[in-house]
Amino acid sequence: MDRTRHNPAFCRLPAAACMIVPPLIQFLRRSRVLKVLLTEIEIQAGIEALAKRLDAEYRGRPLTVLGVLTGSLIFLADLIRRMDFPLRVGLIQASSYRGTATLPGALEIHDAGLPILEGRDVLLLDDIFDTGQTLSHLVQHVERQRPHSLRSAVLLWKIGRQRVEITPDYYCFRIPDVFVVGYGLDYHDDYRHLPHVAALDEEDLG
Ligand code: IMP
Ligand code: MG
Numbered sequence: 001m002d003r004t005r006h007n008p009a010f011c012r013l014p015a016a017a018c019m020i021v022p023p024l025i026q027f028l029r030r031s032r033v034l035k036v037l038l039t040e041i042e043i044q045a046g047i048e049a050l051a052k053r054l055d056a057e058y059r060g061r062p063l064t065v066l067g068v069l070t071g072s073l074i075f076l077a078d079l080i081r082r083m084d085f086p087l088r089v090g091l092i093q094a095s096s097y098r099g100t101a102t103l104p105g106a107l108e109i110h111d112a113g114l115p116i117l118e119g120r121d122v123l124l125l126d127d128i129f130d131t132g133q134t135l136s137h138l139v140q141h142v143e144r145q146r147p148h149s150l151r152s153a154v155l156l157w158k159i160g161r162q163r164v165e166i167t168p169d170y171y172c173f174r175i176p177d178v179f180v181v182g183y184g185l186d187y188h189d190d191y192r193h194l195p196h197v198a199a200l201d202e203e204d205l206g
Contacts, residue, residue, distance in 0.1 A: 034198035046172035051082035059085045064120040069093040071127030074184040075155045090115040107137050117145035127184050128156040132164035
């Protein structure tokens with residue numbers, strides 16, 4: 001809820017100020033906590049390069065791109081529009097984090113509505129490879145569907161946090177060990193809509 005709009009202090013201001021001040025406060029609040037790590041242009045260039053690699057690998061094969069909800073949503077949409085050959089899209093939901101950069105809790109996988117993956121070349125697509133536990137669990141889960149092949153791609157790969165044997169087959173960017181938001185990534189479900197990737201200040205992580 002936008003509390004500023006219902007704040008009596010604002011109701012005493014002239015009407016025009018009531019329209020301008022709350023969005024201004026929101027803008028200042030956001031710009032204080034966010035530091036751009038990857039611009040929209042850099043992200044799009046990274047995705048273009050990945051799409052070219054995938055084109056060389058998968059053109060003419062029965063590809064299903066399987067996006068991990070919710071973080072991969074924007075990445076998935078931008079990537080598949082650059083892959084100009086027949087492919088199928090599926091979604092699977094995995095949740096481990098509840099907000100901050102601390103260790104992930106138990107992973108929940110929801111695969112209702114998963115398309116048939118048997119015999120398909122599956123590319124599992126996630127927003128970020130952090131400890132790697134999510135990807136590792138998802139790979140085991142999807143392998144039970146007997147795909148012809150299974151590989152993984154992530155937008156971001158965080159340096160120095162890996163806790164599993166496997167690594168992503170494809171990635172767009174390596175990033176330092178900071179908590180990032182935007183371009184699908186969230187902090188308490190906020191910031192996913194940003195067109196760039198930004199780091200949150202330590203003091204803003206609760
Ligand atoms: P992992 O299992 O530790 O590799 O974590 C993977 C999941 O944790 C990702 O799909 C994200 O949802 C979440 N995550 C990890 N690091 C970040 C971050 O810096 N910002 C937002 N979400 C993150
Ligand atoms: Mg995620």
